[in-house]
Amino acid sequence: MLRTASITGANPSSSATLRDGPFRSEHAPYRLDFTNISQVLNATQALIAEGVYGPEFEKQLRYRAAHQVNVKNVLDVLPNPENRITLSAQKDAMGIPKPQAHYAIDEYTRRGAEVSKADFTRIAELMGGTNLRYSAEGNFANNQHITGTMSMGNDPKTSVVDRFGRTHDHENLFIVSTGVMPTAATCNSTQTGLALALRTAQHILEQSNVRTPVPATSKSSSLR
Ligand SMILES: Cc1cc2nc3c(=O)[nH]c(=O)nc-3n(C[C@H](O)[C@H](O)[C@H](O)COP(=O)(O)OP(=O)(O)OC[C@H]3O[C@@H](n4cnc5c(N)ncnc54)[C@H](O)[C@@H]3O)c2cc1C
Numbered sequence: 068m069l070r071t072a073s074i075t076g077a078n079p080s081s082s083a084t085l086r087d088g089p090f091r092s093e094h095a096p097y098r099l100d101f102t103n104i105s106q107v108l109n110a111t112q113a114l115i116a117e118g119v120y121g122p123e124f125e126k127q128l129r130y131r132a133a134h135q136v137n138v139k140n141v142l143d144v145l146p147n148p149e150n151r152i153t154l155s156a157q158k159d160a161m162g163i164p165k166p167q168a169h170y171a172i173d174e175y176t177r178r179g180a181e182v183s184k185a186d187f188t189r190i191a192e193l194m195g196g197t198n199l200r201y202s203a204e205g206n207f208a209n210n211q212h213i214t215g216t217m218s219m220g221n222d223p224k225t226s227v228v229d230r231f232g233r234t235h236d237h238e239n240l241f242i243v244s245t246g247v248m249p250t251a252a253t254c255n256s257t258q259t260g261l262a263l264a265l266r267t268a269q270h271i272l273e274q275s276n277v278r279t280p281v282p283a284t285s286k287s288s289s290l291r
Contacts, residue, residue: 079103085186086253095143095179098253099186106135138190140183141210142176146249148225152216172207180207212251219247219263232267243267 082099090096110131114124144150155167184201191199202208220226223235228247234240245251245260 085183090182091143093178094182095145095176096253097140097142097179097183099183099190100139100141102137102139104137106132106137110135136194136196138187139208140180140186141253142179142183142207143252144176144250145173146215146218147171147173150215177205210251212245212256214245214248214251214256217242217244217246218249220249231270232263233270241267241271 154164217227243264245256
């Protein structure tokens, strides 16, 4: 059964069923999003490529734009230390080294993509869909969830901050950002980033012996 839920972003409905399970030892988990991305551009390009013009074009465009749906996967990416930001040999106008990104998609994530393709086919079958089109093999879209550059962890050799966002190297420096999450997993990052930031703030208050207690009912709005 496909259990659906709403997750932040341009996705009225998502399936959370495949985000966890024993299969994670074999391939990346993923969520499936039924997006509300406009189909007008896709349909227009297809019709032009087919040589359809005039009143038939308008008729077909109205039909196709209203009957097409886009389903996408959001795959887990493991916290591979080789995926990192380093300083580039290139410098900016102020002489500061530019960041250089190193990023590659491993076999674990590629296998997850392959498995999710079977789900796309099954969903289309259940919806009576035809004319299926898949992304090109090995073509992955950037999901814009900016994580992993200041990873949280217990070991200073493999992480930048501890569980409360305090940097291992500087006792008086805390980082609140989605960058402390070692991986974005299958979920959008902002709400988790906010929850971690509130937790860090709570920890700083406790460490500073601040006496104003945070009411249990409205912790988030009371951190002033
Ligand atoms: C196109 C796009 C769509 C997205 N959609 C979603 C979504 O639907 N749902 C979701 O959950 N997440 C989404 N994200 C991810 C989300 O926006 C980020 O994960 C989140 O904003 C990260 O928050 P942050 O506070 O860590 O960093 P940021 O929001 O990047 O904030 C960092 C701030 O620091 C400032 N800054 C940087 N350097 C300095 C400096 N030297 N001095 C002073 N200030 C500095 C920057 O100007 C910026 O304001 C999306 C991201 C993008 C790019």
